[in-house]
Amino acid sequence: MAKEVDKLDLVLEILVTSGIVFFIPQSPADCYQLVHDYLVGFIRQQRGAELLAELERERQQRQEAQAK
DSSP states (O other), rough: HHHHHHHHHHHHHHHHHHEEEEEOOOOOOOEESSSTTTHHHHHHHHHHHHHHHHHHHHHHHHHHHHHO
């Protein structure tokens, strides 16, 4: 599971560095927001609810790992 969290962190870092996603530091958990709204439709069309559910699971796992 730690390996999957590392992969997600790497993907998020790449997205933030490329300017596609904006990093919003918050407590207790950091947030990310798409910079370009037109990407939302494309992402939903490609993987829709599956991708969003996967991201939510990863976020929850990361929060649990940080809490420990």
